[in-house]
Amino acid sequence: MPLSSRLDRNASSKDLPQSSRGSTPSFPDAQTVADLRAIARRRLPLGLFEFVDRGSEAELALRGNREALDRVRLWPRGLVDVSERNTRTTLFGRTMAQPFAIAPTGAAGLLWHHGEIALARAAAAQGVPFTLSTASITSMEDVADQAGGRLWFQLYMWPDRRMSYQLLDRVKAAGYEALLVTIDTVVSPKRDYNHRNGFSVPIRINRRNALDVALHPRWMLSVMARYLLTSGIPRHQNYPEALRRSLMERPRHVRGTPKNETLTWEDLRELRKRWQGPLLVKGVIHPEDARAAMNCGADGVVVSNHGARNFDPGIAAIDALPAVAEAIGDHGTVLVDSGFQQGSDIVKALSLGANAVLLGRAPLYGVAAGGEGGVTRILQILADDVDRTMAFMGCRSIAELGPHCIARR
Structure with missing residues (x-):
């Protein structure tokens, strides 16, 4: 099916924030995502950088x-x-300046003081949505109050469903537009480097990470010290009240972690009843799961292998995309994430059937390098890359992309 049937060819720039059309970079x-990644690596303690940068098991x-x-x-x-091209598209009936959005990531607030707000502000200024994670350390209410823009929320379901439904009520009250429910973290993944670095939950202080932090005084003073002097040790502010512990405090119950081995499609049907806005299922790789999601009333899916952070033997998201899109x-919206670092990567995904791409690590490199300004630079780099790639391909709009643009897979 051509993408033109799912995209609005006539999206007007008047629908976009004024700041998305020509802000000072x-x-x-920094000319590439890799340039911002290098700055982030120098600025962050190793344990924190590896938490963001690495995968699971043998990678x-x-x-x-x-x-x-x-x-x-x-x-x-x-x-x-x-000579006249644009990269605008629409999702859920609203115009986006670019065919990408910021994915939910849980560590942003540790990379920069109130990093989630910095990400959301940069996204709003560039005319793209921002997705807040359940595991973020800035509350959804603070992000909505201080950043604005198009806000989506990513939901983990707890074994005690009542806690998840209470969280859903908060999401509604805060005015978030879309809900992305993650289904691909049924158990805790194996990331040995986090345990060696002491960067698991709860965070363990050891000789290795104490020295690591000491060697990065700028991060310590500008991020962690600011939390300690104002709100104390960071905690997951979007967790239910009964589970809201500091990152260094061990949960009192096993159920305190957002992993749920009992989830079924019936839970998705119940979520559909309780959420009136756009509902996407995140972590879909198999086409049968995509069909099941749509049969449960979802508005679409996010094709994702969780940025390679969960199931190491799994298929790459871009390889799974065409079958899921088919x-x-x-009948619905198809987003994709996991590994997108260049504008040409985004164009490839659009050509293979995605409506838009979610960006995970790339904006995190930006926020770690320089807060809102670093995120803005990342988004500008990728937007320029998308535009340049389309020009070489003779495409003047996102609607002109499709399988015919793929030379070889």
Whole structure:
């Protein structure tokens, strides 16, 4: 099915925030996502950087995501007037300046003081949505009050469903537009480096990470010390009240972790009854799961292997995308994440059937490097990359992308 049937060709720039059309960039010397990643690596303690940057187990999926994207090749075209092009699209009936949004990530508030707010503000200024994680350390209410823009919320379901439904009531009251329920973290993944670094929950202080923090005084003073002097040790502010502990305090009950081995499709049907806005199922890889999600009333899916942070032997998201997009057809929205670091990666996903791409690590590198300014630079780099890639391909709008643009997979 051509993407044009799912996208609005006539999205007007008048629907976009004024600041999304020509703001002064930060980090002008940073030309790639890798440049901002290098700055983030220098600025952060190793344990925190590896929490963001690495995968799980042997990191086969982490390498696989990159290799799978690199295997996709695009057709360049010549003698096409591309002097007037735009990268606007629509999701849920509203215009986006770019065909991407910021994915939910739980560590943003540790990379920068109130990093979630910095991410959301940058996204709003650039005219793209921001998704807040259940595991964030800034409350959904504070993000909504201080950032604005298009806000989505990512939900983990607890074994005690009442806690999840109470959280859902908060999401509604705070005015979030869409709900993304994650289904791919049924048990805790194996990330040995987090345990060695002491960067698990609760965080353990040991000789290794104490020295690591001491060698990064700028991060300690600008991030952690500010929390300690104002609100105390950070905690998961979007957890239910009964489970809201500091990151260094052990949960009193096993049920305190947002992992749920008892979830079924019936839980999704119940969520559909309780949530009136757009509902997406995040972590869908198999086309049968995509069909099941739509049968339960979901508005779409997010094709994702959790950024290669969970199931190491799993398939790459970009490889799973075409079959999932075919299963959804024109009945819903298809987003994709996991491993997208270049604008050409985004164009590949759009050509293979995605309506938009969720960006995870790339904005985190930006916020770690320089807060809102770093995120803004990341989004500008990727927007420029998307625009340039489309020009080489002879495409003047997102609606012109499709399977015919793929030269080889």
